[in-house]
Amino acid sequence: MSLKPKVVDFGQTWNILQETVKGVITLADVPRATWNDRFSDVYSLCVAYPEPLADRLYSETENFLDNHVTQLLDKVKLQGENGLLQAYHRAWTEYSQGINYLHQLYLYLNQQHIKKQKLTEAEIIYGTSSAASPEYQEQKEIGELGLYIWKNKMIESLKNSLVSLLLEGIHADRLGEAQRATTDVICGVIESFVRVEEYKTKGQLHLYQEIFESSFLKQSGEFYSREASELLQQSDVTRYMERVTWRLSQEELRGHKFLHITSVPKVRQCCEEKMVAAHVAWLHTEVDAMIENERRKDLSLIYPLLRPLPSGLVHLVQKFTQHITNEGLQAIGSLQGENVHTQFVESMLAVHSKYSELIKDLFKGDQAFIGALDKACSAVANHKSTPRQSARAPELLAKYCDSLLKKSAKLASESEIEEKLTRSITVFKYVDDKDIFQKFYARMLAKRLIHQQSQSMDAEEAMIDRLKQACGYEFTNKLHRMFTDMSVSSDLNTKFTASLREREGENHQFGIGFVVYVLQAGAWPLGLPPSPGPFHVPQQLEKSVQTFESFYHAQFSGRKLTWLHHLCQGELKLNYLKKPYLVTVQTYQMALLLLFEHCDSISCKEAAASLRLSYDQLVKHAISLVDCKILKKSSKGNLEEDSILTLNFDYYNKRTKFRITGALHRDAPHDTEATHRSVDDDRKLYLQAAIVRIMKSRKILRHNQLVQEVLGQSKVTFAPSIGMIKKCIENLIDKQYIERTSNSADEYSYVA
C-alpha cells in the first residue's frame, strides 16, 4: 500500500467505511484485515488529492454517531420506567466501549488533523483571533465527539428520570433492600456521568455534580435529618452517638461504592452537619455530665463527632480543663501531716498521669486536650488559697526533692529515686514561681552539702542537670557553683594538710581533725552568724582556725574569709563516762561542752559570757544538751541566767556513736518567710533591670506593650503581678531612668 496522497472518491470510500464503523460501535465482529483496510481508508481520505477530505469525513462521522445515539435513545426509552436504568446501562456499556475502538480506528484523523487545529492551552488562556468568534466550533477527536454526542442526546433527555431512579436505588441500599445486580447498574450509570466529560481539561466533574451530586446531597441530608430526629426521640445520648458513628461509617462505605471519590468527604460533611452540628447544643449539655462522671465510652464516642465541626471541641476542652482543675484542687486540697510535700507532688502526678492516659485513650492524644491538661495542671500547681499568699507548690516541690536526695532510713532503690526525681520535673514545669522553687532548693541543697546528708552526689548532679534542661543555665548557675565549691574545698583541704606536713613534719597535728569548706558568698544562700559576734572560738580550735586562715590568704590574697560557726559541727569523744561515746554536735554545743573540760558545773550566765553568745542562743543550745541528758540543769522550769548546768556522769546510751540534733536542723517558720521575702527583692531587681533593658532598646514604648514585654521576659522563672511591674516602672520614673512622655499619659520614654 502506498502512503502517497491520491485522488479518492469520498462517497464510495465512506460507504464502505460506514459499515465497519457501525460494526465497531456495536461491538460486532470486525476481522483484522477489514480493520486494517479501513484504517488506511481514514488515512487516504485525510491526505486525499487534490483536496484533503478530512473535514468531510469528520462531519459524516458526526452525523453517523448522532443518528446512532438517537436510535439508541429510542430503544432505551422503549424499556419504560422500570427497565430504564438497566437499558441505559446496557447501551452505555456497549457504546462507551465501541467509541473507544472507533477512536483508535480514526487514529490518523485524530492525530494529524484534529490535534493540529486544537487550541493550545496558552491560546485558551490568552485568547486567539480564531477563537474570538462565537460561532467557531472546534473539532473534537472522535472519542470525545462520541461522548459529547452521548451527553447531549442521551443524558440530556433522560437525566431527570435517571437521577430519580438512582436516588431511589441508593435509598433502597440504605434500607438494606438493594440487590447486587442493581448495585452494579447504579454504579455504572453514575460513572457514565463522569466518564462522558473526562476528556475535558477543566470542569470534568461539572455534569456529574450538576445533575447528580447536588440532588444526592440534598436527598441524603433530608434522610440524615429525619433519622436524627427519630433517634433523638427514641434513644439516650450514648445510643444516639453510636448510631451516628455507625451511620457515618456506613455512608463512607456507600460513598466509596457508588460515588465519585470527590463526593465522599461532602457526604461525610453533610451527614455531620445534619446529625451532629444541628444538635450540637444538646450534645454540649450532655458533655457536662459525661465529663463530670468521666464516662469513658461516651467521651470516646463524642470526640470524633465534634472534632470535624469548626471549633467543635471548644466546649469539650473547656469543660475538660475545668474538670481536671477541680479534680486536681481536690487532690491537693486536704493534705495534712508530716509528708505534705510527698502527698502534694504525688497527687499532682497522679492527676497528671491519669488524664494523660485518658487523653491518649479517648482523644487520640489531641493537642487541644493536652493543652487543656497543661492549663489545668498549671492552675492547680499555682493555686493560691488567698490572693495574698503565694502558691505552695515551689516550696513543697523543693521539699519533695530534698526528701528524695537526703540520706534516709527508708531504703528506696537508686533507680526508684531517679525515676521519682525525673517525674518531679513534670510538676516543676507547671510551677510559675520557679525562682521561689530555686531559692528553697538552693537552701536545702546547701544544707545537704554542708552536713553531708546527700544520698549520692551523682543523683544531686543529675537533678541539677534536669533543672538546667527545663529552665536554662542561668537558673542553675548558683546550684552548679555550690556543687563546684564542694570539690574545690576538698582539694583545698588536701593541700592544706600537705602544707602542714611540709612545714611542721609529721607531728603537725593540732590534736584534732579539721575539715573546712570554703563557699562563695554569692552562690550560697547562707545567713551570717547570729549577732553579737564574734563567737569565741574554743581554745582547742583556735590554732587550726588561724593556721588555715594564713594558709588560705597566702593562696588567695584579697579574699575575705568569714567563719560560719553556726553551720559547723564537730565530733567529741566523751571519756568521762562508763564507756566512751562519740558524739556529733554543732559547734556552739561543742564549745559549751568544752567548757566542762575544767569544771563540772557552770552557770548559764558565765557560759554565755565566756562563749560570747547571746543569752538566748546559749539557752537554745544548752536545752538541746539537757534534753538529751548529757547535761543536767539545777532548776525545774526554764533555764534562767543563774541556772547551773552540770555534767551528767550517769549518762547512758545504747549506741556509742550518735548525733545530737541542734536547733539548726529544724526548719524554723521564719525561714520560709525570709525565703519569700528575698525572692520578692530579687524579683524587683530583675524586673527593673528588664524594664531598663527594654526601654533602652525601644526608647519609647506604650504602657501595655512594656508590660507585655516584661511578662514575656520573666515568664521563664516567674509570673510577676501587673502591680509589681507597675511599681517597678514608677520606681524607675522616680529614679529618672524613664519618664512619661508629654504627649500621652500611658507612654514612657527612656532617659539617657
Next chain:
Amino acid sequence: DMPRHPTKRLRHTSSVRRHTKAEDGANGQIFSQKRCISWFREYTTADEPDMLGPEGMEKFCEDIGVEPENVVMLVLAYKMNARQMGFFTMTEWLKGLSDLQCDSIAKVQQKMDHLRNLLNDQHIFKGIYRYAYDFARQDKDQRSMDMETARVMLQLLLGKHWPLFSQFAKFLDQSKYKVINKDQWCNILEFSRTINDDLSNYDLDGAWPVMLDEFVEWLKVQQHGEGASQMDTRIS
C-alpha cells in the same frame, strides 16, 4: 498675660504704661526697679538684706491684705519662681514683680484678680500645680514630699474643683503611704481632670500609678459598702 475678661478698672491699670506721667496721678508711676528693691528691703532685716523670711512674709501679706495660705500667694510665688515656701530672695522678688510691673502695695493689689485668673487657664494651672510640688517640699534633698504637706497643697489646689477630693484625702489617711513622689503628684492632677466621678472611664490596666489603682479599688469598696449598708437599713 492679659486676663480673659478684664474689668474696666483692670484694663485701665494694664495700660498704665501708655499713659503720660501727668495722667498717672495718685495711682502710681512707671515701674521703677529702685522703688521695687527699696520696698523689698522693708521686709528684710539688716542681717539678711537679700532674703525675705517668714516674718517679712507675714508683714507683706498683711500689707497687701491677703492671708498667707491663700492660693493667690502660690501664684505670686510661681510668678517669682520662688524656690522655697515662706521665703523670697531678692532676685526672685525682682524678677516676679518686674514681670507684673509692680513696685508698690497698691499695684500688687490691683494685680490680684489677674493672678487669680491665671488659675483658670488649664495650661498655666498645670504649670502652677507642678511648680507647687517642688516649692512646697521641705527637704529639697529628698525627692519625695511628706504626706502632710501634700494633703495641704492638694486641698489648696484641687479641694474646690475636684469632687472626689475629700474621698481621696480619706483614702490617703487610711493608706500606708508616708510620702508622695512627683510622678504620683502629677498623675493626681491628670486623674482629677480626666476620670469621671463615677470612675467609669478608669482603666485598671492603664499606666496610672499603683496609688491611684488602689484609690479606685478602695473607693469602689467604699461605695459598694455604702450601698450594702443602705440595703441593710431598708431590710431592717
